[in-house]
Amino acid sequence: MRKSLNLIIVFILYITLSGNSAGQVRKKENKRPNFIIILADDLGYGETGCYGQMIIRTPNIDRMSERGMRFTDFYAGSPVCAPSRCCLLTGLNTGHSQVRDNLEIGKWEDYSGQMPLENGSFTLARMMKQSGYHTACIGKWGLGGPGSTGIPLEQGFDFFFGYLCQRQAHNHYPSYLWHNNDKFLTGNPEINPHQKLDGDPMDPASYNKYQGTSFADDLFTGEALRFIRSNKDSCFFLLLSYTLPHLALQVPGSYLSAYADLMNDKPYTGQMGYLPVLHPHATYAAMISALDDATGKILDALAENQLDSNTFVIFTSDNGAAFSLGGADPDFFSSNGKLRGGKGSLYEGGIRVPFIALWPGRVRAGLVCQSPYAFWDILPTLAEFAHIEAPGDIDGISFVPALLRMKNPPSHEFLYWEFASSGGMQALRSGQWKAIRRNVIKDPLRKFELYDLQTDPHESFNVADQHPEVILKMKKYARTRLPSSRQEWNFVRN
Numbered sequence: 001m002r003k004s005l006n007l008i009i010v011f012i013l014y015i016t017l018s019g020n021s022a023g024q025v026r027k028k029e030n031k032r033p034n035f036i037i038i039l040a041d042d043l044g045y046g047e048t049g050c051y052g053q054m055i056i057r058t059p060n061i062d063r064m065s066e067r068g069m070r071f072t073d074f075y076a077g078s079p080v081c082a083p084s085r086c087c088l089l090t091g092l093n094t095g096h097s098q099v100r101d102n103l104e105i106g107k108w109e110d111y112s113g114q115m116p117l118e119n120g121s122f123t124l125a126r127m128m129k130q131s132g133y134h135t136a137c138i139g140k141w142g143l144g145g146p147g148s149t150g151i152p153l154e155q156g157f158d159f160f161f162g163y164l165c166q167r168q169a170h171n172h173y174p175s176y177l178w179h180n181n182d183k184f185l186t187g188n189p190e191i192n193p194h195q196k197l198d199g200d201p202m203d204p205a206s207y208n209k210y211q212g213t214s215f216a217d218d219l220f221t222g223e224a225l226r227f228i229r230s231n232k233d234s235c236f237f238l239l240l241s242y243t244l245p246h247l248a249l250q251v252p253g254s255y256l257s258a259y260a261d262l263m264n265d266k267p268y269t270g271q272m273g274y275l276p277v278l279h280p281h282a283t284y285a286a287m288i289s290a291l292d293d294a295t296g297k298i299l300d301a302l303a304e305n306q307l308d309s310n311t312f313v314i315f316t317s318d319n320g321a322a323f324s325l326g327g328a329d330p331d332f333f334s335s336n337g338k339l340r341g342g343k344g345s346l347y348e349g350g351i352r353v354p355f356i357a358l359w360p361g362r363v364r365a366g367l368v369c370q371s372p373y374a375f376w377d378i379l380p381t382l383a384e385f386a387h388i389e390a391p392g393d394i395d396g397i398s399f400v401p402a403l404l405r406m407k408n409p410p411s412h413e414f415l416y417w418e419f420a421s422s423g424g425m426q427a428l429r430s431g432q433w434k435a436i437r438r439n440v441i442k443d444p445l446r447k448f449e450l451y452d453l454q455t456d457p458h459e460s461f462n463v464a465d466q467h468p469e470v471i472l473k474m475k476k477y478a479r480t481r482l483p484s485s486r487q488e489w490n491f492v493r494n
Contacts, residue, residue, distance in 0.1 A: 032235040033359075034311040035128070035382050038298065039239065040291055041140060041169075041246040043354065044321025044330060046337030047288055050246050051354050056256070056285045060296030061356070064315055067332040068358030069367045069403060076319045076427075077315070077375035079343055079350035079419055081166055082114045082142045084318040084375060085241075089123040089143070089155070091379035091394035094418050095481030096279055100489045101420040103165065105145055109192075111165035113145015115486075117155055122391060124379045129238040131388050134158055136227050139220045139241030142166040146178070153180060161223045162241065163216070168195070169243045170274065172250040173212030177219065186219070188212030193248050196270035201278075210275045214250050217242050221294045225301050232305045237382075242294065247326035248275035255286040255293070264425075274326030278378040284328060299358075309361045312385055314378070317353040319343050340459040346417050346427035346436050347459055363403050372429055373399050414477045416476030420489040428474045433467075434459065441491045448474060 033341050045051055048058040050065035077087025078094055078101075086092075086099035094100045099115055104383045106112025117123070125135045136159040137152040144150015145164050152160035163169040164178050170193035176183045189212060199206030224240050249268065259282035277283050295315060302308040321335035326373040328335075329341060341347030355361055357374075376396035383390035384398040395416075401409035415429040424441035427434065432454040436445045447469050450464035464471055483490050 031310060032133075032387070032415075034231075034235055034307060035133075035386075036298065036302075036311060037235045037239050037378070038295055038313065038315045039085075039088075039139070039241045040315075040317040040354075041241070041243045041244060042319060042322050042343055043288070043291070043317035044333075044335035044337070044342070045339055045349065045352050045354060046334050047245075048292075048354055050356070050388060052337055053333070054058045055262075055464050056288045058288065058292040060292045060299065061315060062376075064295065064299065064313070064358050065356050066357055067360060068313075069363050069369055071355040071357070071369045071371075071373065073370055074316065074353060074355030074419075075351050075374040075415060076317065076353045078417065079319045079345055080421070081140075081318055083419075084324060085142055085323055086117070086339065086374040088378055089117075089125065089320075090121065090375045091124070091391070091396040093374070093376050093395045093416050095416050095478075096395060098485070099143065099224065100418060100486070102166070102482055103486070105148075108167055111145070111168040113148060113150070113165045114142050116144030116148035116150025119149040119154065121155060123156045124382065125152070125237065125239070127379070127383065127388060127390075128386070129156045130385060132235065133386070134231045134234055134236040135238075136160070136236070136240045137241065138162055138223050138227065139217075139239075140166065140169045140243050141241070142169075144275065151181075157239075159227065162220060163243070167193075168249055169216075169246065172216050172243060172248065173210075173214065173215055177216065186212070186214040186216070186453055191275075193275055194270075194273055195275065197267075197276035197436040201267045201269055201276075204278055207278050209278060210248075210277070211250060213251075215290075217244050217294060218252070221297055224298060228298070228301050228307070229305060233308055235386075240298065244291040244294075245284060247273075247322060248285040248330060249277040249280055249287070250275065251283055251286045251290055255426065256282055258289060259285045268327030272325045272327075275415075277327050280327035281329060281332060284333070311359070312362070312382070313358040315354070315356040315358075320345075320350045320353065323455045326450045338458050342423065344419075346419055348427045348434070348453075348457070351417060351427070357403055359403075364405060367405070369399075369402050371399070371402055371409065371411055372415060373397075373402075373412070397438045414474075416481070418481060419493075424491050426478055428478060429453070430470075430474065430477075433462075433470050433474070444491060450474075 049062040079086040139162040173188045173461040262282035263279045265281045268280040289343045336349035340347035341349035380390040380398040423439035427436040435448045437448045449462045450490040
């Protein structure tokens, strides 16, 4: 009798505990998804293995591509840092956004920041925060310096750690970073990120003064891991904005040693800006491998905390790779693939970027999407996944149907960019067609060039004269741009 009673008690306990366990699992499954955007800085379209890189090793990013969806025709918001990040955060293209170019505030050495976002701007972070998400920006900001309306804590982020000013981010060993509104001292010495070599170019000791002990991007990874672990039981949004592989060329020796075979190139002595470096090719490759290593740590942390099946992760870059300055050698690495142009240009090499989406169990592994989307589409996409209503007055559309392989996913009739530097540029994409015109501030009547990206992805053959009807459509849409609050960013519409 007692034995039977004990068996009944054990059975009841088993059912109770099983019920609780199932309830906990259901609760976890019903939790709203987390979001992480890993944003590289000046990473070219062809600088990772899954996009064709043959020299630089990126096993973690490649594994992310194998487990998720890789986009072939995804575009940054702009060919330079600040406006591209503005497009990502606001869901607006540069014909409507507040920030349309890099605009430095204050003296260079004061690190006063760039043009700030206006007070109360609608941002992706604000949307998430208002919907109950814990929000963090870790890494490079560039949308408002210290004390301005544009700092992350004023734009929807609960937590910030990193560089506020893009100019300070030219040095990967800063003497301080910002921890919310306070300076966080790194222990590194003060280093001017733009100087020429003082010493023997062939003596490794001559370059010691350009390094520190605390590598900023490693600090960013540490803070990101802490944020993930401390918010594993709640829903979170993390913008993890690395400064790799942006110049200057600096990296810890632990990453550099993997590229001993690239150490036979000539030293860079600072003659074209940024810091001198003994082994520029090996250092650049190692910086991208450092980015890859950091990406792997983030993905491992999600798996270790059982968050990977409920976290949507994006890996991308804010624009194309930089041209040959500061010791960088994009031709050596085929940094932008075979695309024309690079950073600062509205040709494909300046704005088409690597883009990988990972969500195990939701986004099918190993798929490739060839539909054109852009940074302003990220906001409504995350909103749809989080069951949040996105604003109706943005330029972005949700590409959730493309991620989930639904039939007839939405597409843009036009994608639009403008950029005030280098005389002013406009570019549009509509289906297979890409239109671009240059020097529009100096020459408002400048004609559009036209390229058929289906047959000419490298933009080698201008076919504008053969397709006047396409040019007319492009011109009509280009006129929908709105004037900027900055007069220097405006031009007469053609």
